[in-house]
Amino acid sequence: MLKQCEGSHAVASAVAMCRPEVICAYPISPQTHIVEGLGEMVKSGKLAPCEFINVESEFAAMSVAIGASAAGARSYTATASQGLLFMVEAVYNASGLGLPIVMTVANRAIGAPINIWNDHSDSMSQRDCGWIQLFAENNQEALDLHIQAFRLGEELSLPVMVCMDGFILTHAYERVDMPTQEQVDAYLPPFVPRQILDPAEPVSIGAMVGPEAFTEVRYLAHAKQMQALELIPQHAAEFQKIFGRDSGGLVRPYRCEDAETIVVALGSVLGTLKDTIDEMRDAGHKIGVLGIVSFRPFPLQAIREVLKDAKRVVVLEKSLAVGIGGIVSTDVRMALSGLHLHGYTVIAGLGGRAITKASLHKMLQQAMRDELEHVTFLDLDHNLVKRHLEREKQKRRSGPMAENILRDVGVVAARIA
Amino acid sequence: MEKPFAITLDVGSSLANHTGSWRTKRPLYVDRLPPCNNACPAGENIQGWLFHAEAGNYEAAWRVLVQDNPMPAVMGRVCYHPCESSCNRGQFDEAVGINSVERFLGDEAIKQGWKFDAPPKASGKKVLIVGAGPSGLSAAYHLARLGHQVTIFEAGPFAGGMMRFGIPKYRLPREVLEAEIKRILDMGVVLKLNSRVDNILDSMKSAGFDAAFLAVGAHIGKRTFIPAGSAAKVLDAVGVLHSMEGEEKPMLGRRVVVYGGGNTAIDVARTAKRLGATEAIIVYRRTREKMPAHDFEVEEALQEGILIKWLSTIKQVSDAGALTIEKMALDDKGFPQPTGEFETLESDSLVLALGQDVDLSLLNGVPGLEIKDGVVQVSPALMTGYPGIFAGGDMVPSERTVTVAVGHGKKAARNIDAWLLGSSYEAAPKHELANYEKLNPWYYNDAPKTMRPMLETLRRQSTFDEVQGGLDESSAQFEARRCMSCGNCFECDNCYGVCPDNAVIKLGPGKRFEFNLDYCKGCGICVSECPCGAIKMVPEEV
Amino acid sequence: MPFQPVKFYQTGTFTVGNRLLAPEERTVQANMQRTNGLNSGHRACQGCGEALGARYAIDAAMRACNNQLVAANATGCLEVFSTPYPETSWQIPWIHSLFGNTAAVATGIAAALKVKGRREVRVVAQGGDGGTTDIGFGCLSGMFERNDDVLYICYDNEAYMNTGVQRSSATPPAARTATTMPVGVEPGNVFGQGKNVPQIAMAHNIPYVATATVADLHDLEYKVTKAMGMHGARYIHIFVPCPLGWGAASNDTIKLARLARETGLFAVYEAEHGEVTSVSKIRKRVPVEEYLKLQKRFVHLFGKTPATETIARIQAMADRNIRKFGLLEEEGV
Secondary structure (H helix, E strand, O other): OEEEEEHHHHHHHHHHHOOOOEEEEOOOOOOHHHHHHHHHHHHHOOOOOOEEEEOOOHHHHHHHHHHHHHOOOOEEEEEOHHHHHHOHHHHHHHHHOOOOOEEEEEEOOOOOOOOOOOOOHHHHHOOOOOOEEEEOOOHHHHHHHHHHHHHHHHHHOOOEEEEEEOOOOOOOEEEEEOOOHHHHHHHOOOOOOOOOOOOOOOEEEOOEOOOOOHHHHHHHHHHHHHHHHHHHHHHHHHHHHHHOOOOOOOEEEEOOOOOOEEEEEOOOHHHHHHHHHHHHHHOOOOEEEEEEOEEEOOOHHHHHHHHOOOOEEEEEEOOOEOOOEOOHHHHHHHHOOOOOOEEEEEEOOHHHOOOOHHHHHHHHHHHHOOOOOOEEEOOOOHHHHHHHHHHHHHOOOOOOHHHHHHHHHOOHHHHOO | OOOOOOOEEEOOHHHHOOHHHHOOEEEEEOOOEOHHHHHOOOOOOHHHHHHHHHOOOHHHHHHHHOOOOOOHHHHHHHOOOHHHHHOHHHHOOOOOOHHHHHHHHHHHHHHHOOOOOOOOOOOOOEEEEEOOOHHHHHHHHHHHHOOOEEEEEOOOOOOOOHHHHOOOOOOOOHHHHHHHHHHHHOOOOEEEOOOOOOOHHHHHHHHOOOEEEEOOOOOEEOOOOOOEOOOOOEEEHHHHHHHOOOOOOOOOOOEEEEEOOOHHHHHHHHHHHHOOOOEEEEEOOOOHHHOOOOHHHHHHHHHOOOEEEOOEEEEEEOOOOOEEEEEEEEOOOOOEEEEEEEEEEOOOEEEEOOOEEOOOHHHOOOOOOOEEOOEEOOOOOOEOOOOOEEEOHHHOOOOOOHHHHHHHHHHHHHHHHHHHOOOOOOOOOOOOEOOHHHOOHHHOOOOOOOOOOEOOHHHHHHOOOOOEOOOOHHHHHHHHHOOOOOOOOOOOOHHHHHOOOOOEEEOOOOOOEEEOOOOOOOOOHHHHHOOOOOEEEEEOOO | OOOOOOOOOOOOOOOOOOOOOOHHHOOHHHOOOOOOOEOOOOOOOOOOHHHHHHHHHHHHHHHHOOOOEEEEEOOOHHHHHHOEOOOOOEOOOEEEOOOOOHHHHHHHHHHHHHHOOOOOOEEEEEEEHHHHHHOOHHHHHHHHHHOOOOEEEEEEOOOEOOOOOEOOOOOOOOOOEOOEOOOOOOOOOOOOOOOOHHHHHHHOOOOEEEEEEOOOHHHHHHHHHHHHOOOOOEEEEEEOOOHHHHOOOHHHHHHHHHHHHHHOOOOOEEEEOOEEEEEOOOOOOOOHHHHHOOOHHHHHHHOOOOOHHHHHHHHHHHHHHHHHHOOOOOOOO
C-alpha cells in the first residue's frame, strides 16, 4: 500500500510490523520520531505484546535491549551520534554476546563542535564493533532493511544496525510502499533464540574468556559475518518474492557497465549521485555509481566484481578519518588489492553540508581528468580555513575555533539549505 | 541448546575445579571434653545426655546418663554438682542447671518405670560387694551390666548407706532412694541385709567369690576431747542422722548445738530444727568463707533460722549442758588461733559433727594391705594390696561425697571386670578440654538459669518435706537447652552454612557433617563460627 | 523486628540451623537440599564474604520463587571468580554483560519475561559496591525510578577488589586502598560525605530497601524472602567483608560483619516506600576500635601514636548511625 509519510514514521511502522517485544527509547535527534511513533503504538495497544521502556541513557537503552534479547525477546532501539558513542560499551557487548538486537542509527555528526545534522561519523566509529551495518538509500529501503535486519540478525545471532541519514531520510516525507502485516509475518519467522535465560534450562551467559579461547570467540564472530555475506543476497531475493521489491542486498551498482569512472558511496547521497551520473552519461561520459548497502560485513568480492574493469574509483564519504582521510576508501582499496586503478577519496557532507549536483559535477570532471587530489574535501571554504590559521599564527590565545569560523561565515544556517 | 562457544557455559561446571589444592590448613571435626564431664566425679557424659534432653527425648537422655550413673534421681538431689561450677555457661550468664535436669530425668524414669537393659550373657564370675552404699550399689550395677553375678552384703537393715543415714529426708525422700535401689536389684543383684562381714577372706572363700569390692563407708563419728560433765548430753552426728531412720527419733531438746563445719553439721542442725528445737546453733572455728559445707546449704540453713557462731571452739561442757566457747581469730595463714576470750552457751544437747572414721575390722588378717590415716590404700585401679580385693567410697582416700562414691563404683567395676578377664582396664585418653576460649558465645541466646521451686520456710522449719522441688518438663527442657554443647557438635548447621565454598557436607539428622576437601580452601570460618568449638584447624600434610 | 527471635533455645536465633528448630524456622542454608546457587569450585579467595553473601541471597531468592530465577551480574569479583571459561559456578540462568549496566540488563530481562507472560520467573541483579554505587549508579537509579520488577542486590565490600583494592564511593574514611594510601596529612581515604545507596534508594520511594550482613543469616534470608514477595524495584545492600582487600584473617569474615553491625558503623534496617519499617538492634555494643583493629587497612590508625582523633571521627559516624536509626534497644524507633 502506497503511503506518503515521514521516513521515521515509515521505519516505526515497519519495526512495529516486525512484532518487537521490547523497545527501549532515549531521545536524541534525529532518531526521536521513530521511537516516539513506536511508543504511541505500544501505549495505545496497537503494538502488543510489547514493552516500551523510557530509559535514562543510551547506555541503558542498549543494556535493556541486551537483557531483553538474552531473555528471548525481540528487542529494538534507535539512536544517533553522541547517543551511539554513549552506548558503545554495550554495543560491543551485544555483538560479543551474540544477541540479535536491531538498532536504527539515524546518522548524525559527532561533536565537538556539537552538530545535529547528518553525516556518517557515528556509524563509522562503530565499524569494528561486530554489528552488521546496513545503509539505506531512501525511506523505502530504510523501511525494508529493518524487516530484513530482524531476519538476518536472528538467523545469525548477531545484532544489526540499520543506518539511515538523519533528517535527510528520517524527517523527509516520501512515498513508500507500506507492506502488510501478512507479508512481514510470511517473511520474518518468530524469534527462536540460540541461547536464552530460562530457569528450565539454565546457562551462564557472558563468561570471562582468557587467551585460551578468546581468539576463537573473535574468529567465530568474524565467520558469522562472512556467513552474512551469503545470507544477505538470499534474504533480498526472498524479500523480493514476498514484497515484490528489489531491496537490500550487498551492493547496488548503477550504470556501472563499461564505466571507466565509478563513484562509491553509501546512504541517501546515492540519489543525488545517480541524478548526476545520469546527466554525465547523457553527456557521453562512461561513469557509474556503486552503492554499498552492507558496510559490515564488507562485501569485498562483490565490490571488486563491479569495480575491476574501471579506470578510476572515487569514494565519496560522509565521514572523515582524521589524519588519513577516508574510512570507506580504505576498505574499498582492500577490495581492489592488486588492481591498478586510480583511487580518490572525497570527503563530503560533513555535519549536514549539502552535497549539490553542481559540486559533484565539478568534482567528477576533475576526477575523470585525474586532476583530483587523493583526499579531497568537497566544497571546502579555503578562505575560512586560511583566516583561522592566520589568526592562530598571530596570537597565542586565538580563541575557540568553531565560534571564530561561525563569525567569519556570518550566517549560521547559510550552508545548510 | 546449542550455545555460543566459550561465553556461554553449562551450569555448575566449576565442580571440575578442585579448589582444595589451595589449602595449607584443613579443618577437622573434634569432640572436645566439656568441662562439666571433666568435673563430674561419677564420670557422667553430661553434655551427651543433655543433647537428648534438649530434644525432649528423655528416655534416651536417661539411658545415656545411666551408662555412668545408675541413680540420677538421687544424684539430682544430693550431688554438689561440680559440673555446674565448671560449666562454661557460667562465664556467659549462669551455669546450666545440670543437677536439676538430672533430677528431672531420674524422677521421670521412676514415674515412667524405665528399666535398665538386661545384662548380656553371664560371665560366670561371682563378685562380692561389701556395703550397699552409693559406691557398692554403683559397683553392683556396673558389674551386673558386664554380666557378672553380684552379691551385696550389707551389715545394716537397709540399703543406701550414707544416702540413707547421712542425708536427711528433706533432701532425699526415701521413696526416691528405694526406687533407684530397687531398679539395680532388679538386674539380678543379690542383696543380703543384716549381713555383716567380719572377715573378708572367709566370706569370699565360703561362697566362691572371684573378686570383692569393699565399700563399707565411714560411719564411726569422730570424737574430739572435750572435758564434759557426766550428765552432759554429747552425741555424734552420724548417730543422730542414723537414728532418724529408725522408729525412735533422737531426743535433742529445745536448744541444740552442733559442733563442726561440714555438710553433716548443717544437716544435723536442720534436722534438729525440724525435730522441734527452738534454737539450733552451729559452732565453727573458722569463717563462712573457710567453711567446708556448701554455701547453698549454709544459705538454706540460715533461711530456716539456724544460727552459726563463727570463729568459735568448744572448750568445755558442764553437766547442765552449758558450753564454754573460746573466740578464735584467723592468723596470717588463715588458721584459727585462740584468743583467750570465753563465753558460755546454754544447750540441751551437743552434737559433734567432726567427720567419720572407717570400721576396718573386716580386713583383719588380709595380707598385703596398707592402711594409712584410717583409710585403705588402693592402686589407681582401686585394688587393695590383696589381689582381687578392691575398695572404694569413703573407706579409701578421697573426697567423701555420694557422687565420688558412685564414680568409684563404676571405676572399680571396670577394673574388676578386667582383672577377672586377666587383663587391665585402660580408660580412653581424655579429649582436649573445651574451655570457654574455644567457644563462639555470640551464637548463644541470653537465657538465665531456671530456679527450682523451694519449699516455703515455715514448712521447712517444721517438716521433713523435700525442700527443693523439681523442674516441670518445659523448664527442664529449657534448662537442657541452655547447654552450649561445649566441644561437641550439636548440629546447629553453622559450619554447613558459613562455608563460602560449600565444602561442608551435611550428613543428616544425628550424623553430623563432613568436610569436602576437594573444595575446602582452608579459610577457617567454620572454626571461628562453630559455637561450641567442635572444629579445629590442623596443618595440611605435605 | 524483622523476625521473631526464637526464645528459649540456646542458639535458634543466631546459628544457621538447628536440629531442634521446626523446619520453617531454619534457614535455607540449613537445608540439605539447598540450591547452592553459587557452586563449589569458584575461584574466590579464602574466606570470601561476597561468595558467601551471594549464595545466601540467591539460595533464599530461589526458595522464594520456587527456583524460577534469572540473574544479571555486574563485572567484578563475583563475576570473575564464578565464571572463568570453561567453568561456571552458577546453577541458575545468569548473565554478565558489563560493569555499569546490570540494573538495566535486569530491566530488559524483566521486560522480556513480562511480555512473554512469564510472571512466575523473577529477576535478580547483583553487583559489588563499585558496580552499584559508582559506575552502575545511573542504571540503578533509572531502574528504581521506573519501578522495574527487579531485585537488585549489592554486595558491599567497600572497594574495587577485583582490580586490586582501589577506592570506591563505598570505601569508609581512613581506609587504606591502593588509591588512598596511608600517607600524607590525611592518611587513607578522605572523610567525604559518603554515598549511602540504601538511603538514596529509599529516596526513590521504591517498594523495598533493606540492608543486611553475612553475619546474620536469618535476617538476610528474611529480607530476601520479603523482597521476593513484592514486585517492582527492590534493593538489598549486603555487607560482605573482604579478607584480601581489608587485610583481615580469612576466618574473621563473619566476625567483621558482626562487628560492623555491633559498632553501629553499618546500620541494618529495612524500609518500604521510603519509610524505615524496622531496624536490627545492636545486641552487644562495642567501640569501633574492636572492628578497626582486625583490619590492616586501618593499621595506620594504631601506630606508636594512635590516631585518636581519626578514630573518634569514625566512632562519631557509628554514634550518628545509632542515633539516626535508633540502633540501641533502649532508644527505640
